[in-house]
Amino acid sequence: MSGPDDAHAAAAASFGAAAGVYERARPDYPAAALDWLLPPGARRVLDLGAGTGKLTRLLRARGLEVTAVEPSAGMRAELERAVPGVRSLAGRAEQVPLADGAVDAVLVAQAWHWVDPAGAVPEVARVLAPGGRLGLVWNVRDESHEWVARLGELLDGGGRPNDTSVDPQVGPPFGQLETRTVAWTHETTPEGLVELAASRSYVILLPEDERAALLGRVRSLLASHPDLAGRSSIALPYLTRCYRAALA
Numbered sequence: 001m002s003g004p005d006d007a008h009a010a011a012a013a014s015f016g017a018a019a020g021v022y023e024r025a026r027p028d029y030p031a032a033a034l035d036w037l038l039p040p041g042a043r044r045v046l047d048l049g050a051g052t053g054k055l056t057r058l059l060r061a062r063g064l065e066v067t068a069v070e071p072s073a074g075m076r077a078e079l080e081r082a083v084p085g086v087r088s089l090a091g092r093a094e095q096v097p098l099a100d101g102a103v104d105a106v107l108v109a110q111a112w113h114w115v116d117p118a119g120a121v122p123e124v125a126r127v128l129a130p131g132g133r134l135g136l137v138w139n140v141r142d143e144s145h146e147w148v149a150r151l152g153e154l155l156d157g158g159g160r161p162n163d164t165s166v167d168p169q170v171g172p173p174f175g176q177l178e179t180r181t182v183a184w185t186h187e188t189t190p191e192g193l194v195e196l197a198a199s200r201s202y203v204i205l206l207p208e209d210e211r212a213a214l215l216g217r218v219r220s221l222l223a224s225h226p227d228l229a230g231r232s233s234i235a236l237p238y239l240t241r242c243y244r245a246a247l248a
Helices: 002-025 031-037 057-062 073-082 117-127 146-160 192-199 208-224
Strands: 044-048 065-069 088-089 105-108 128-143 179-189 236-246
Touching: 002 192, 031 128, 031 179, 031 236, 044 057, 044 128, 073 088, 073 192, 073 208, 105 117, 117 128, 146 192, 146 208, 179 192, 192 208, 192 236
Parallel strands: 044 065, 044 105, 065 088, 105 128
Antiparallel strands: 128 236, 179 236
């Protein structure tokens, strides 16, 4: 009999099959979030659980020496296509394929909720140089807007494994966990919004008929809501939740 841990593992592993959709639909991260997450003077940065490289490319654009570590072969292939020449390695937070003290900062975007903190925290601490920093970041839809709340009602039938209403677990040997929220807007299209829905782990795992029905409801919202109907461009408001902690 499968249990919650099996379902969690299946959801975490689901993204590789939909890497192209994930790459097209998921938003990037605002510059203000990276400014706050990165420690002063950091040069060597690990993007842990890098996915298709949404954060990787932003770090490299800042001239940083970036290593991307991602467990899914499908996601890594998309990352290497989207960010050619980046150092990309197979690995996971509980077993990072880097030497001790190899990086100045470890950033984890949209992924810490998939890891086991008991294994990941000491492993992240191991690969960080003295005084290094761990930064965690999630993009969360701003449901203070009525149509975004309606979208959330459609999409959250599978739960919210990345719900940041509770602070993530880190703890020793890291110091106090600091937090900041950055409000911003992601410009997308009606089909981009449908693909955003399709990129969620539980939607990927739905039987075909149920997935089609859910995406049909998203299209109905797009066609009927006065803030969305007839628009070729949609401004989707986000709150980017940022957390950081330095080695004690």
